[in-house]
Amino acid sequence: MTTDARARGGDRWARRALATDAGTLARRLLGARLVRVLDDGTRLAGIIVEAEAYLGVEDRASHAFAGRRTPRNEAMYGPPGTAYVYFTYGIHWCFNVVCGRAGVPAAVLVRALEPTEGLDAMRTRREAKPRKSMLRDTDLCSGPARLCQAMGIDRALNGVDLVEGPRLFIERGTRFDDADVGVGPRVGIGSAGAWTKAPLRWAVRRNPHVSVAIG
């Protein structure tokens, strides 16, 4: 493969593979490679090892619960393969893969990556604020906001198309056996009734890059 083809993403996920329900996609995304190509051509990438499903209008923990549709969550209503990037806690960005079908707001929050390409650039971004010591590899992308900081994902990528776009996309990666995958409640869900404990988070067992070990 040529360098150019590699930068474009040689083995991307097709849109039809993303046109499924959030739970199914969250499980299937484990092992996929998330790729970010910076403006200077630098390629950053990591294997997805943790993801959460946000089902849609019935899911009280979803930004689109009860059909809420605002400027912030508009991307959730886009076609499968749309990036939904939102800002939270006044500091952090989080990245989702919109799934299902256009007009139905469902998405998968990518919570952790095992970084594979561009670790030095990631470390530089993550250490932008002064810190006591150099970050370990397992601190680079082990959390939804951490991976966005490491990969340079922010407002500018909200709404972009992961299937055709040049800056952020998903490639075929490795495959994790069911025996190596755990399921449990989502992280950081406050009072959302039964949805607080619903088993909608998938993570690779014993993988040190996961943000919170799975039960």
Add this chain to the structure above:
DNA sequence: ATGACGATTTACT
């Protein structure tokens, strides 16, 4: 116009 809150992370006791 105002106020409460957040799909988090970090530093500190």
Add this chain to the structure above:
DNA sequence: GTAAATCGTCATA
């Protein structure tokens, strides 16, 4: 373990 950081967004008025 607890608390601070930090501000866009949304619901209420």
